[in-house]
Amino acid sequence: MKSILTFVGVLFGFSVSHAQDYIKAQYQIESDLNITYGSATDVAGNVRDLTMDVSYPTNAPDRSCGKPLMIIVHGGAFMSGDKGGGSLVTLREEFAKRGDITASVNYRLGVLHTDKQ
Numbered sequence: 001m002k003s004i005l006t007f008v009g010v011l012f013g014f015s016v017s018h019a020q021d022y023i024k025a026q027y028q029i030e031s032d033l034n035i036t037y038g039s040a041t042d043v044a045g046n047v048r049d050l051t052m053d054v055s056y057p058t059n060a061p062d063r064s065c066g067k068p069l070m071i072i073v074h075g076g077a078f079m080s081g082d083k084g085g086g087s088l089v090t091l092r093e094e095f096a097k098r099g100d101i102t103a104s105v106n107y108r109l110g111v112l113h114t115d116k117q
Helices: 001-022 088-095
Strands: 029-041 048-055 068-072 099-103
Touching: 029 088, 048 088, 068 088, 088 099
Parallel strands: 068 099
Antiparallel strands: 029 048, 048 099
16 A cells, blocks of 8 residues: 555656646747638528637647647637637637647637628
């Protein structure tokens, strides 16, 4: 039992120390905006492109397991909202500065959005 607890303690200590790289906003980032990842038909029959913005660190070290991916989805109960809301842009960029690849996505909105864009 003691050896199991020691193993778990060492494993936990290693994982926590390894995660420290992603706490400080230390990386430079680039963003690719309005990438079309699909399309959807709204309730009025209009086909709309579904887009996302992606931010990623440019000078973060490559790990053997890759970089973490964070997907940010705006609120709005599928009736309103946009990936470009001010706080979502900040959130996307701040996670990228910490080493995550971060995507903020738009999705098909409900009956309140039936005009052609």
